[in-house]
């Protein structure tokens with residue numbers, strides 16, 4: 001039997017005795033007990049959330065670039081360090097083949113793979129050189 005039902009049972013028994021003062025006191029105590037029960041539920045939920053955040057905080061690995069990863073994660077997912085630091089939210093960043101990344105929430109960006117990024121820059125430079133040469137040839 002829950003707290004509310006038990007209070008109701010006692011209130012009925014007191015009501016039968018005709019003691020209105022005692023009945024009134026029980027109703028007030030019952031209201032306070034229910035408020036406290038609601039607060040316990042709310043604090044328990046908040047406590048669960050804080051434990052979850054603390055667990056994540058202990059698993060965070062920082063990197064030179066502005067992204068974070070989680071220790072012992074089954075797959076290496078990159079999260080935005082800015083969103084974690086300011087909002088305590090794990091926002092997965094978008095990783096590009098160029099070796100760069102960007103947060104879809106705050107647009108924080110950087111490089112997650114310098115080798116890939118260097119290869120991307122070399123491809124871009126080569127494409128630009130080819131375009132320049134073909135433009136020069138077309139002029140003559």
Ligand SMILES: [Zn+2]
Nearest residue numbers: 080083103106
């Ligand atoms: Zn972000």
